[in-house]
Amino acid sequence: MDFATFGDEIKAFLGLDEVHAAKTIAKALQLLIVVLLTLWIARWVREKFRRRATGGRLSAEVATLLSQAATVATYGLGTTVALAVLGATWTAIAAIVGATTLGISLALQDVGRGFVNGIYILIERPFRIGDRVRVGSAEGRVEEVGVRLTVLRTPAGDRIIVPNTVVFSSIIESSANGQQDRQHYAVSGIELPISDIENAVRRSLAGMPHLSARSPIVALMASSPDGTNIQVTVEHDLGNKVDDQVITRLRSLFPGATVATVSAVPAS
Incomplete structure (x- = not known):
């Protein structure tokens, strides 16, 4: 097989031959637009909830939960649209999403447990951002509460990152009470x-x-x-x-x- 024939086969495989080149380029442009739009919408959603929390219209904990949920939903929708652009049928997309979800859930059980614990903490609010708390041996002011991690700030200014699985299973001592x-x-x-x-x-x-x-x-x-x-x-x-x-x-x-x-x- 000479190099010219091999090159033609590669082009045909990638859809860059004369027959399919225009269609392939169009799909590539559509895919690029979907990716950029998804990233922009996810960033816009995070900024929107951050501003609402800063303005006092939402508590910081609720804003964090809603922001992360909306971001995940945005990425999921963007991925679905991208697969559709590539020509996948909705049946195939559903099968891919199901298999991916099952694989991720089995491989990341500890992460999933931390995620569930984080949601519980955000909803139940055993402490609020700004409270002084002791979680196990870690002590400081609550600076951030996410779905996986809680960040404390010590009086010396050091940041302590505590997994929510630890927060969920520990005795929490809280002072200040948000006053x-x-x-x-x-x-x-x-x-x-x-x-x-x-x-x-x-x-x-x-x-x-x-x-x-x-x-x-x-x-x-x-x-x-x-x-x-x-x-x-x-x-x-x-x-x-x-x-x-x-x-x-x-x-x-x-x-x-x-x-x-x-x-x-x-x-x-």
Whole structure:
């Protein structure tokens, strides 16, 4: 067999011969569009739930559960559409999904158990984000609760990652009970671009003692050639004053701006 004949057979196998080339390229483009659209929708869904949690319209735990469920559903739908584009029949798709699900469930039993435990924790809420807890030998403030892992932040600022299987089977000691205050700060005359302000504030206040694990809420109040004015809302442990530390960090972040306390409001 000469190389020309071998090359023709390879092209025919890949659908790149003159007869099938146009159809193959069209399918490849359709598949690319499906993949990109699936990734964009999954990212948009995660960001939507994150903003709802940040704005207080959803609890962080419920937002995490709904976000991850919606993301998995989006990827599953995208995979189904991609298989259909490749020419698979719905019967074949159902068989593939069933076999894949069975194989994954058998191979990842421990992961599945952790997933179920995580859902139970998110629904029952034995503790909330921002609570101080002790799980076995691990102790710290709850920073994140996912379907597989719970993240604690120690007073020293270290992150402790605890599998939810451990959380589910351990005795949990919880203090603080979610009792928190909400404090507002007015910052005026910021020279930083508006698009960079929110992330800069969050990075600046991250890991601050007695501050809730919930991200600060940054509200745009006014913008002019002289600068941008914002209001920063943070939650902190009840009975602990954080004004000096927050104001110091904000002044360090925005050297030319004016920072002042607005009011203290009890958090729900």
